[in-house]
Amino acid sequence: MFQFFKNSCLSEGELLNCIKCRKPIKGKYFTFTSLRESPFCEECLNSERCNICSRPLFDGETSEVEGRRVCSQCLAELDQCSICQGPVLGKHVAYDDGTILCGGCFMSARECSMCGSPVVKGSMMEVQDKSLCMKCVASLPVCDHHGGPVSGRAFSLGGERIICDRCLETAPACYCCGRPMKDYRTLGTIRFCRECLDNLKSCSSCDEKIPGPGLEMGQDGFVCLACAEFTGICHVCGKACEEFAGRLGDGRGYCPECAESVVESHIRLEEILLSVVSFMERELGQEADPGDDVEITIVDERKMALLKGSQVPRHTLGRFEWAGEEILGFFPVLPLAAAKGAVAHEYSHFWLHNRLNMVISHQLDEGFARLVAVEFLKDQDEDQWARALERISDCFDEGFSECMKVFIRSGLKGVFHMLEEHSLPMDTTGVEDIP
Ligand SMILES: [Zn+2]
Numbered sequence: 001m002f003q004f005f006k007n008s009c010l011s012e013g014e015l016l017n018c019i020k021c022r023k024p025i026k027g028k029y030f031t032f033t034s035l036r037e038s039p040f041c042e043e044c045l046n047s048e049r050c051n052i053c054s055r056p057l058f059d060g061e062t063s064e065v066e067g068r069r070v071c072s073q074c075l076a077e078l079d080q081c082s083i084c085q086g087p088v089l090g091k092h093v094a095y096d097d098g099t100i101l102c103g104g105c106f107m108s109a110r111e112c113s114m115c116g117s118p119v120v121k122g123s124m125m126e127v128q129d130k131s132l133c134m135k136c137v138a139s140l141p142v143c144d145h146h147g148g149p150v151s152g153r154a155f156s157l158g159g160e161r162i163i164c165d166r167c168l169e170t171a172p173a174c175y176c177c178g179r180p181m182k183d184y185r186t187l188g189t190i191r192f193c194r195e196c197l198d199n200l201k202s203c204s205s206c207d208e209k210i211p212g213p214g215l216e217m218g219q220d221g222f223v224c225l226a227c228a229e230f231t232g233i234c235h236v237c238g239k240a241c242e243e244f245a246g247r248l249g250d251g252r253g254y255c256p257e258c259a260e261s262v263v264e265s266h267i268r269l270e271e272i273l274l275s276v277v278s279f280m281e282r283e284l285g286q287e288a289d290p291g292d293d294v295e296i297t298i299v300d301e302r303k304m305a306l307l308k309g310s311q312v313p314r315h316t317l318g319r320f321e322w323a324g325e326e327i328l329g330f331f332p333v334l335p336l337a338a339a340k341g342a343v344a345h346e347y348s349h350f351w352l353h354n355r356l357n358m359v360i361s362h363q364l365d366e367g368f369a370r371l372v373a374v375e376f377l378k379d380q381d382e383d384q385w386a387r388a389l390e391r392i393s394d395c396f397d398e399g400f401s402e403c404m405k406v407f408i409r410s411g412l413k414g415v416f417h418m419l420e421e422h423s424l425p426m427d428t429t430g431v432e433d434i435p
Pocket residue numbers: 034050051052053054055070071072073074075
């Protein structure tokens with residue numbers, strides 16, 4: 001690998017010393033590209049030489065690049081590896097942006113999934129399954145929840161704020177607004193964001209904040225069911241009774257006749273579900289499709305144990321994951337009318353989510369479910385319980401009255417169209433793909 005050297009002979013009377021051994025040169029001498037004017041003697045020519053320009057190395061020149069010895073002049077002129085900053089000798093890769101890699105860095109480098117430039121471990125970051133260079137990482141929006149960069153799917157939290165899909169999956173969501181929370185307050189077993197908790201109505205008698213359904217209009221405003229006086233009227237069927245035979249999870253009492261009707265078999269639940277499905281088909285003018293098939297079941301002790309800690313409404317139960325499938329489950333404690341309302345409520349969530357690909361506001365989601373339950377109950381001549389559902393107050397009153405307004409003008413079909421419109425990406429809870 002002799003790059004260039006001149007092979008000369010001393011002319012008469014010329015005196016030269018070898019630059020390496022300092023001895024006077026006799027006869028032949030040699031000069032090299034990297035040290036043009038400096039002669040080496042023939043003896044020194046045969047000592048160890050630079051791997052690039054092939055001139056003999058001085059004793060102090062011990063630099064090695066990728067296992068090969070180089071002289072100090074060549075070393076100074078070598079390209080620098082963009083990653084380890086070391087000199088690049090042999091195999092190297094030059095990229096369009098001027099990036100040059102030494103063999104070692106090239107072997108261990110991966111391409112940035114965004115800009116394609118090479119990055120090695122330590123100078124890259126894994127962001128949602130992508131390996132990115134720090135430059136690209138710095139250009140990414142930041143997840144409001146975990147505080148890290150987001151690439152790929154993210155959801156708008158309104159304004160500039162976004163949340164990554166992973167946080168959306170795992171962060172505890174506010175029971176009321178459905179937004180993921182960093183810190184939360186609990187009321188009973190239910191979690192609220194600070195804002196929603198502050199907005200909860202309180203009982204006008206005991207001043208307790210009431211999380212779920214459980215406030216009824218009394219003479220002095222809303223009262224909780226614990227404070228509500230016994231009026232001798234069954235909450236579920238509206239008939240007079242001397243005492244309650246049982247109570248729903250939220251405290252509302254029912255008469256002995258209603259107690260007789262408690263739905264305890266899944267066959268009965270399936271019958272109710274069938275009537276709900278045909279009610280939805282009729283009212284919404286849409287055929288149920290195979291995607292609407294859902295398992296409905298009585299939740300027994302065994303399943304209950306596995307559900308501990310989840311946010312289940314106390315008086316019924318709802319949609320929950322079972323072996324990776326979303327199913328509808330109910331405690332065997334609901335009088336027939338209450339069971340009808342609960343099945344209609346939960347199934348309408350299922351129906352809605354199956355049709356709207358995007359996220360809609362939790363308020364509207366719950367408002368729609370309550371409205372469907374009320375209308376289904378009226379359709380089933382369960383007027384008393386339908387009125388009870390209309391009369392109660394919970395943290396979804398806002399969504400319910402919004403759906404109600406549209407319902408009065410254009411029925412459930414109209415409400416469904418309104419929800420479709422509200423699920424567009426412009427909505428603050430809509431989905432955004434961030435490249
Ligand atoms: Zn050299």
